[in-house]
Amino acid sequence: MNNQLTTTSYGTVYFHHRTKQLVQWIPEGAFALIEHKDIDEMAALALISKNIKGVLNYEPSMSGDYPSLGTIRLLEHGVPVYDVDDPDKVKQVLHQGHIIGITGSKLWLKEEEQHMFLSSLTPYTYQNILSKLKQAQANLTSRLQKFVENTLSNAFIELPEILTSIPIPKLATDMRNRHVVVVTRGSGYMADLMALQNYIREMQPVLIGVDGGADAILECGMKPDVICGDMDSISHYALCSGAEIVVHAYKNGRAPGMEVVQKLGLCAHLFPCFGTSEDAAHLLAYEAGARLIVSVGSHTHMLDFLEKGRKGMASTLLVRFKLGGKLLDAKGIHHLFPSKLNSRISSARSYLDALLY
Incomplete structure (x- = not known):
């Protein structure tokens, strides 16, 4: 032994x-x-x-x-x-x-x-990871078909909700005719947020952190104006940063984030809204009259949603249709300004690129 x-x-x-x-x-x-x-x-x-x-x-x-x-x-x-x-x-x-x-x-x-x-x-090991990636590549076509079918069928169900104006809580933060940056903890979110710092300094947009996106804003030396989400992946430090808090409530009336906020002795607005907390934040900015909504770290494609454990993206698709030209997706913008760090490509990522592209 x-x-x-x-x-x-x-x-x-x-x-x-x-x-x-x-x-x-x-x-x-x-x-x-x-x-x-x-x-x-x-x-x-x-x-x-x-x-x-x-x-x-x-x-x-x-x-x-x-x-x-x-x-x-x-x-x-x-x-x-x-x-x-x-x-x-x-x-x-x-x-x-x-x-x-x-x-x-x-x-x-x-x-x-x-x-x-x-x-x-x-x-x-990298060897058995490569084997798993090859297996995943073989499954992609069937997964894509199921994902699209789920998205379209649920989009028809949720369509009536997106066609109507969604009541929003009365916030002290005024977004009318202003730029709004919505930060979500999606792939590359921190690098994208860093790449937008000059824009943020110049335009002074409203900053909305979707759950842990608020921590990202703070880590970049800025302060969120609004925090929106179900509060399941945000630090107490961010919740106590002074931002207005909007708890996302789901269709069935559940709002698990409210308990988290109340335990800290904080006040929050309740926002009943279909879809994900990311969708809710985008709709909140839109209904509040934002002139431009810049989305950082957003979930935009099948792999993004599969990684979140979701089988479709009906709500996000409908929200993007509704926002139209007001929505600017900054996902991947840091690739336009590559640093030595993010220009390094690991052997494992090279395997993935070779398989998928």
Whole structure:
């Protein structure tokens, strides 16, 4: 046993079934234990920002259903990723803060000087990632067909709502005839927001952060005017930044974000609106009379929505139709002003580009 454990990597482990919740409190340098099929890029970047030691996943980190990017991003940053082969046993034994050890492809629980074997692991390497990407490429046509069918069928259902004027809460922030920048935590959002800094300094637009998009605004040295969303991926620091808070309420009347706001002793407006929180923020700006709406980090295509766990994009399609020429999508604008950092292309990303393009 001692010989087996000489190359074991030790650390504490913390679990949450929602990765976006785990990253808000997991200590730096710990192992993250998640239950996240097809780790998306935003979740991976959030885990990387916490300097985690490794990722253990009860679900397939890459299923091959579509080319998810999260596992690639983690490996690019030196974070090992493992699928747990016996999740039932691990769930029964492991608790928050337990010390675990990983030896090759084996998971151990360390208690004092004893080591209990918990499960074998499936580690991810660039070689098996490439195999998953090839599998995903073979599945793309059927996934696209199902995605489009879902989008169109739901668009017909939601069409009556988008045709009418949507009542909005009365805000102190005046958006009439002003530029509005809506920041969502989508692929490349931080780089795109940085690329817009000169525009923001010159035009002084209203800044709306969609959940964690508010944190991005603060990280860039600016302050959000409005925060809109269900408050499931935003820091308490951002919520307390002084911005007006608009809680997105869903069709069935649920507004889970209101409880989060009230626990902090803050006030918020309620905005019942169909679609995603991103859709709600765009509609809020539109109905408030914005002259131009600049969307940063928006979700615009199938892979974006599959990474969010959505099977279609009906609401977003309808919102974009309604906003028309008032909407300017800044997604990917940082590629027009490449830095040395974002011009580096990893071998894993090259695999993906070769497969998809």
